[in-house]
Amino acid sequence: MQELLGRLRALDPEASEGLRVIACFDELMAGGVAAHGLLAAAAALAGTATGMRRGGVTVRVDPRGETLAGAAPAECATAEVTSGAVAWIERDPGHPRANDALILERLALALRLRLDPSLDRVAVQRDFATAVDPARPHIERMDAASRLRLTSGASYRVTVAPLFATWRRHPEGPEDVVSTPFGPVHVAVILADAEVDGAPLGVGGIATIDDLPRSFRTALIALRLHDDRAAAPVRADDLGGLAELLADLPEHEPADRDAAGMNAIMEHSWGPATVDALVRTSTVREAARAAGIHHSTMTTRVETVQGVLGFDPLGGLGRTRLGIAFLRWRLRNSHVLELPAPAAAPAAR
Amino acid sequence: MASVRIDPELKAALAVVGGVFPPTVTPELVPFMRQSYASPPREQVLADQRLHAVDLEFAGYRGARIGASVVSPTGAPDAQPLPTVLVFHSGGMMFGDRFSGLDTALAWVPDLGIRLITVEYRLAPEHPDPVPFEDCYASLEWVAAHATQLGVRADRLLLAGASAGAGLAAGVALAARDRGGPALVGQLLDYPMLDDRGRTASTRAFDGIGVWDRISNETGWRALLGDRVGTDDVSPYAAPARATDLAGLPPTFLDVGTAEIFRDETADYAARLWDVGVDVELHVWPGAFHACDIFAPHAAVSRGMIRARTDWLRRILVD
Numbered sequence: 001m002q003e004l005l006g007r008l009r010a011l012d013p014e015a016s017e018g019l020r021v022i023a024c025f026d027e028l029m030a031g032g033v034a035a036h037g038l039l040a041a042a043a044a045l046a047g048t049a050t051g052m053r054r055g056g057v058t059v060r061v062d063p064r065g066e067t068l069a070g071a072a073p074a075e076c077a078t079a080e081v082t083s084g085a086v087a088w089i090e091r092d093p094g095h096p097r098a099n100d101a102l103i104l105e106r107l108a109l110a111l112r113l114r115l116d117p118s119l120d121r122v123a124v125q126r127d128f129a130t131a132v133d134p135a136r137p138h139i140e141r142m143d144a145a146s147r148l149r150l151t152s153g154a155s156y157r158v159t160v161a162p163l164f165a166t167w168r169r170h171p172e173g174p175e176d177v178v179s180t181p182f183g184p185v186h187v188a189v190i191l192a193d194a195e196v197d198g199a200p201l202g203v204g205g206i207a208t209i210d211d212l213p214r215s216f217r218t219a220l221i222a223l224r225l226h227d228d229r230a231a232a233p234v235r236a237d238d239l240g241g242l243a244e245l246l247a248d249l250p251e252h253e254p255a256d257r258d259a260a261g262m263n264a265i266m267e268h269s270w271g272p273a274t275v276d277a278l279v280r281t282s283t284v285r286e287a288a289r290a291a292g293i294h295h296s297t298m299t300t301r302v303e304t305v306q307g308v309l310g311f312d313p314l315g316g317l318g319r320t321r322l323g324i325a326f327l328r329w330r331l332r333n334s335h336v337l338e339l340p341a342p343a344a345a346p347a348a349r
Numbered sequence: 350m351a352s353v354r355i356d357p358e359l360k361a362a363l364a365v366v367g368g369v370f371p372p373t374v375t376p377e378l379v380p381f382m383r384q385s386y387a388s389p390p391r392e393q394v395l396a397d398q399r400l401h402a403v404d405l406e407f408a409g410y411r412g413a414r415i416g417a418s419v420v421s422p423t424g425a426p427d428a429q430p431l432p433t434v435l436v437f438h439s440g441g442m443m444f445g446d447r448f449s450g451l452d453t454a455l456a457w458v459p460d461l462g463i464r465l466i467t468v469e470y471r472l473a474p475e476h477p478d479p480v481p482f483e484d485c486y487a488s489l490e491w492v493a494a495h496a497t498q499l500g501v502r503a504d505r506l507l508l509a510g511a512s513a514g515a516g517l518a519a520g521v522a523l524a525a526r527d528r529g530g531p532a533l534v535g536q537l538l539d540y541p542m543l544d545d546r547g548r549t550a551s552t553r554a555f556d557g558i559g560v561w562d563r564i565s566n567e568t569g570w571r572a573l574l575g576d577r578v579g580t581d582d583v584s585p586y587a588a589p590a591r592a593t594d595l596a597g598l599p600p601t602f603l604d605v606g607t608a609e610i611f612r613d614e615t616a617d618y619a620a621r622l623w624d625v626g627v628d629v630e631l632h633v634w635p636g637a638f639h640a641c642d643i644f645a646p647h648a649a650v651s652r653g654m655i656r657a658r659t660d661w662l663r664r665i666l667v668d
Contacts, residue, residue: 001365001645003389008368011385023364031357037649041361044647065647163364335557 002047002063005099019186021045021099022177023163025106026184029113038114039087040065042107046089046100052111054085077101079108082116128176132158132187134213145209148174148189155192158204158215159233160185160223162337169197180220181251182337187216200226200336201233205243217247224334225327239327246327258325259332261309266329274301278313279323353554353608356636362645363559363638370644372557374565376474376572379443386440388448399423399459407491409471410483416469417488418447419499422459428497432505432666433464434537435492437485437514437521439640441542441561441569442473450511450643453655460659461667464500466492470517473572478587481573485517486524486586493531507666508536512561512611512640513569515541519589519618526597533599535665537658540605540639541615544590545570545578549613559638563610590614595621600628602661604654606637632657 001024005017028041035052039061043050051060051072060068077100078088087108089100127144130136136144142152150156159171163186171188178187190196192206202223204215218236221243226234236243253259265271277291277298288298305313305322313322355363369385371378388394395402402418409415425431434457439450447467448455458465470484489508496503510518515538522536547553547563547570555562570578570588577583585592601622605615612633619631634641634650642651 001362001647003393004365004369004644007385008365011369011381020365020368024361027361027364028357031360033357033361037358040647040649041358044362044645045365063647065649065652 001041001044005045009098017099018102019163019175019177021102022106023184025110026177026179029110030179030184033110033114035059035111035114036061036065036067038107038110042087042089042103045103046091046097049090050088050107051090052081052085052087054081054115060090077104079104081108081111085111085115087111126176128174128187129178131189131209132178132212132216134217138210141212142209145212150174150189150209150212152209155206155208156189156212156215157192157194157206158212158219159188159190159196160202160204160216160219161198162186162200162223165198165200167198169195171196178216182220182224182334185220185223185337187219197233199231199233202226203233203235203237205236214244214247218243221246221331224331224336226336227330227334242324242327245324246331249328249331253328258309258321259328262325262329264308265305266333268304270301274298275305275322275326278302278305279319279326284314354636355559355608355638356641356648356650358648359608359636359638359641359645359650362641362648366560366644370560372555372559372562372565374441374561374568376568379474379568379572382441382444386444386449388446388451391448394448394451394455395420397455397459400455407488409487410480413471413484415471415484415488416447417491418467420455420458420465420467421500422462422464425462425464425500428500430496430500430502431462431464432507433466433492433499433501434507434509434662434666435466435468435489437468437470437508437510437517439510439512439514439643440472441565442481442513442516442573443569444472445513450640453642453646453658454509457659457662461662463662463667466499466501473569474575477575478573478577479584482517482520482524482584482586485521486530489521489525489531504532505534505666506531507534507662509539510537510541511539511643513542515539516543516589519543520586522598523589523592523595524586535600535602536598537602537662538604538615538618539642539658540609540611541589541603541618542566542569542611543588543618544614545574545583545588546590547579549610549617551612551614552610555608555610559608560641560644561610561639566610590618594625595627596625598622598627600630600665602630602658602665604632604634604658606634606639606641606650608636609639611639630661 039050043061043063049060049062062068073090076088076090077093078086081087089104127147130144131141171190173188173190175188177184202219204219207215222234222236273291277287281287281290284298285295288295312318400420402420404418406414436454438445447469468488470481508518519538552563603615603619605612619629622629634654637650642654645651
């Protein structure tokens with residue numbers, strides 16, 4: 001994999017190798033991979049053997065995952081795993097390679113989580129995840145935010161992107177990979193008026209360091225509403241209060257009548273484009289124009305929609321119900337975090 | 350269909366692999382893939398001091414000059430007849446070169462004391478079917494006809510390939526049987542690309558996941574077959590799953606992962622070979638994505654995969 005990282009660098013110097021190393025270890029930790037697998041992955045990433053000594057026992061693993069006999073070289077970069085356990089990358093510390101320090105840091109973290117059963121995972125959770133996690137106590141989030149050099153009183157936004165998003169303007173600010181129920185995502189905190197551009201990308205609402213979890217959740221909603229990889233970032237600001245409303249939905253929401261009705265409408269090939277046109281416009285005629293169909297066809301479809309939903313989708317609160325049911329359907333059917341990034345950008349160079 | 354778990358070590362590796370080999374290869378991505386899947390410089394590929402390579406040319410389909418490399422153990426006399434593996438590289442019929450994804454096969458040379466001959470068959474879409482297949486078939490005839498000069502034991506010749514290369518190897522084995530071609534002691538088919546029809550459940554189960562999904566496969570088959578893809582006008586030499594008679598094929602090694610689109614067509618090919626009495630060893634590796642041994646050879650599942658293959662070769666090819 002070291003060779004792959006090298007290729008990555010050659011193909012696209014901006015392809016965040018570091019983030020990929022972090023994401024790799026995140027998956028290893030999430031998957032409960034044992035010490036040998038962790039050492040093997042680190043060796044494969046570094047392109048040289050790695051090792052660990054614990055309680056007088058030494059384990060060394062080469063980049064092809066095979067166990068090596070013998071003692072480690074006298075000189076190599078080491079990191080403490082726990083008291084009494086140390087890990088290393090077998091490279092002359094005078095000549096480190098690009099990602100050695102990061103790989104060793106992540107290896108030590110992963111080994112620590114794996115080998116110390118007494119360890120509370122949260123205790124070593126990174127500051128970043130803490131700062132955007134509403135479940136963490138206020139004081140911990142404040143401490144984590146200040147270690148990230150975010151200041152109280154300033155206005156920020158959280159941005160959320162899939163790990164392999166394409167950046168036109170990379171966020172300037174602390175960033176990391178954070179696990180979500182929808183998979184690991186790339187999260188950054190930027191100043192509220194800073195520019196950022198990438199695809200796919202969700203930009204959260206304005207927040208002080210105290211509100212980062214809320215901005216994070218609205219950014220995640222915005223990202224999950226992203227349905228066209230080439231489109232501009234989705235901004236929680238454009239959804240106003242809806243972003244927070246949607247962020248508060250349970251992960252597995254019960255299928256109520258509006259949700260069931262919207263599912264049934266979307267079974268029609270015309271469903272998504274028709275409802276999208278209806279929620280973006282204010283009359284049947286405008287909706288028909290937006291969808292590129294005759295207004296009598298739109299009228300027939302609106303009647304079908306009304307029949308299925310059991311209320312007038314264009315009258316009073318019916319419009320709101322339609323809009324919310326549509327947004328919830330899009331969230332249920334969001335694929336933005338499942339899709340890999342196309343590596344098309346480097347080919348164009 | 351319920352989703353298949355990807356082995357955690359391999360899932361982690363995908364975080365890196367995805368930047369070089371995206372799961373979904375569309376025709377627009379082919380130029381990028383040709384860059385990203387090109388083999389590293391020769392001195393890296395052949396860094397192992399225990400082997401060396403000689404470049405040669407042979408007459409491919411309709412006489413075109415096609416490159417090949419004969420890789421031999423260091424110290425073996427050039428003319429000494431050695432058991433030989435003729436290998437066709439991976440790359441979806443559209444990319445890769447004679448040394449792409451070949452690390453494991455290269456290690457056989459010193460480890461097993463064999464020669465490895467790898468072929469630069471021409472690629473689709475510039476060279477559609479039957480060019481890639483006929484180039485590969487011509488390489489088999491060339492190796493057999495020049496066995497003495499090449500230091501090949503003609504009675505110990507085995508075909509191997511991975512992915513598209515395995516599809517080509519399976520097609521060449523069928524043609525060697527039908528055309529009265531050179532005798533083969535076996536065919537080693539790693540996660541072979543056998544069927545242009547995309548009919549299996551596994552074909553549809555991994556959209557956007559891992560390496561080589563349904564869309565990538567359609568891209569490859571369409572590049573190779575053009576508008577003939579999925580029609581009755583496709584030769585079993587191009588898509589060996591279409592062969593109705595598999596009798597008389599040599600002993601066959603098949604491996605595949607549970608988390609890849611070729612899972613079902615590989616298992617089906619094995620079952621049909623057993624039906625007609627061909628010796629088949631089939632390994633289905635749990636949680637493995639396509640070509641995980643190439644991209645993540647350090648992972649435990651990949652190492653098992655590599656070891657099983659080497660063990661089979663040791664039994665069937667060498668003394």
